[in-house]
Amino acid sequence: MEVMESYSIDTLYDLSELYKxxxxxxxxxxxxxxxxxxxxxxxxAEKLExxxxxxxxxxxxxxxAGLVRAKRMGKTVSYTLDDAHVVQILDMGLAHILxxxxxxxxxx
Amino acid sequence: MEVMESYSIDTLYDLSELYKxxxxxxxxxxxxxxxxxxxxxxxxAEKLExxxxxxxxxxxxxxxAGLVRAKRMGKTVSYTLDDAHVVQILDMGLAHILxxxxxxxxxx
DNA sequence: TGAACCTATGAACAACCATTCATATGAAAG
DNA sequence: CTTTCATATGAATGGTTGTTCATAGGTTCA
Numbered sequence: 001m002e003v004m005e006s007y008s009i010d011t012l013y014d015l016s017e018l019y020k021x022x023x024x025x026x027x028x029x030x031x032x033x034x035x036x037x038x039x040x041x042x043x044x045a046e047k048l049e050x051x052x053x054x055x056x057x058x059x060x061x062x063x064x065a066g067l068v069r070a071k072r073m074g075k076t077v078s079y080t081l082d083d084a085h086v087v088q089i090l091d092m093g094l095a096h097i098l099x100x101x102x103x104x105x106x107x108x
Numbered sequence: 109m110e111v112m113e114s115y116s117i118d119t120l121y122d123l124s125e126l127y128k129x130x131x132x133x134x135x136x137x138x139x140x141x142x143x144x145x146x147x148x149x150x151x152x153a154e155k156l157e158x159x160x161x162x163x164x165x166x167x168x169x170x171x172x173a174g175l176v177r178a179k180r181m182g183k184t185v186s187y188t189l190d191d192a193h194v195v196q197i198l199d200m201g202l203a204h205i206l207x208x209x210x211x212x213x214x215x216x
Numbered sequence: 217t218g219a220a221c222c223t224a225t226g227a228a229c230a231a232c233c234a235t236t237c238a239t240a241t242g243a244a245a246g
Numbered sequence: 247c248t249t250t251c252a253t254a255t256g257a258a259t260g261g262t263t264g265t266t267c268a269t270a271g272g273t274t275c276a
Contacts, residue, residue, distance in 0.1 A: 007202065012140055013133045015201050020131030024234075025124040032120055041253055054235055056254055075243050075252050085204040092200050093123050094115065096193040132264075149223055162265055164224055183222050183273050 021065040022089065026050065027058050030079075034068060035087060040076035129173040130197065134158065135166050138187075142176060143195060148184035 007015075021027060029048055033039060041059065045052045059079060062068040067086050071078045081087065115123075129135060137156055141147060149167065153160040167187060170176040175194050179186045189195065 007140060009137070011202070011205065012136045014205050015198070016131055016133040016136040018201050018205060019127045019136070023124055023128030023131035025121045026234075028120050028124040028127070029117070032115060042251095051236070052253070053237080053255085057234075060254080072243085077253060085200070089197075089200050089204065090123070092193070092197050093126050094119070096197065097119065097122050097126060134264075150221095159266070160223070161225085161267080165264075168224075180273085185223060 018065065021061060021067060022093070024058070026054065027062055028090075030055070030058060030062065031067065031081065031086060031090060034079055034081050035090070038071075038078045038080045040073070040078050042076065044079065126173065129169060129175060130201070132166070134162065135170055136198075138163070138166060138170065139175065139189065139194060139198060142187055142189050143198070146179075146186045146188045148181065148186050150184060152187065 022031075026048070030044060033044060033047055039047075041052060041055055044059075045055045048055065059068065059070070063070060067082055068079050069082045071080070130139075134156070138152060141152060141155055147155075149160060149163055152167075153163045156163065167176065167178070171178060175190055176187050177190045179188070
């Protein structure tokens with residue numbers, strides 16, 4: 001602390017860890033799909049056209065980050081967005097991308 | 109599209125790229141410091157106790173993402189947060205971390 | 217012009233990560 | 247119990263990325 005204005009260095013580390021989870025297109029696509037309602041692993045893999053194993057691995061990361069929740073439904077496991085924050089974070093980023101800003105490539 | 113509810117796969121890719129930029133503790137700390145006002149590279153490196161080169165490399169990434177803006181001030185280069193969205197995104201993530209949620213480690 | 221200072225950049229290296237493949241765990245049906 | 251379907255997990259691997267080191271670019275002052 002002392003380094004940051006109002007937040008501890010640990011908090012900022014946690015923050016970067018959170019965004020790291022959002023920083024993968026597969027995971028973002030999973031979240032986007034789940035935004036439309038709960039879905040099981042099989043259907044997620046189907047929609048994203050990826051292997052079930054890859055989806056499962058990413059779902060575990062999303063679970064550990066507290067962004068999605070798993071629930072057994074017989075043979076299948078249904079996944080849901082964990083809370084409203086997830087949607088808010090997604091929308092905030094989308095606002096940044098879709099609206100106004102978009103062409104400030106300083107590029108090396 | 110067809111895969112996503114309301115957003116194209118390209119948009120979601122861009123979204124993950126945006127969050128990837130936030131997904132590094134050094135960059136998050138830079139943004140947090142800049143939130144307190146403009147600062148030059150030298151002072152950033154000083155505050156974060158990191159080498160100037162490392163900071164410069166990260167600043168370039170932040171610049172290319174449109175999150176910060178550079179401005180020459182004589183010998184030094186002053187950096188500023190580019191727009192309000194950056195602060196909003198930071199706060200949204202902080203809300204997720206600091207408030208309610210915090211202990212949902214499913215862990216392997 | 218030359219020295220001193222500040223910043224940017226390229227190359228190299230180590231650490232991290234997403235995917236694949238193979239396989240294990242768990243549930244349901246026969 | 248055995249088979250089949252659905253999901254999870256471990257190991258291996260190719261690709262990505264953050265940091266360091268060395269150095270180039272640019273600015274000010276003498």
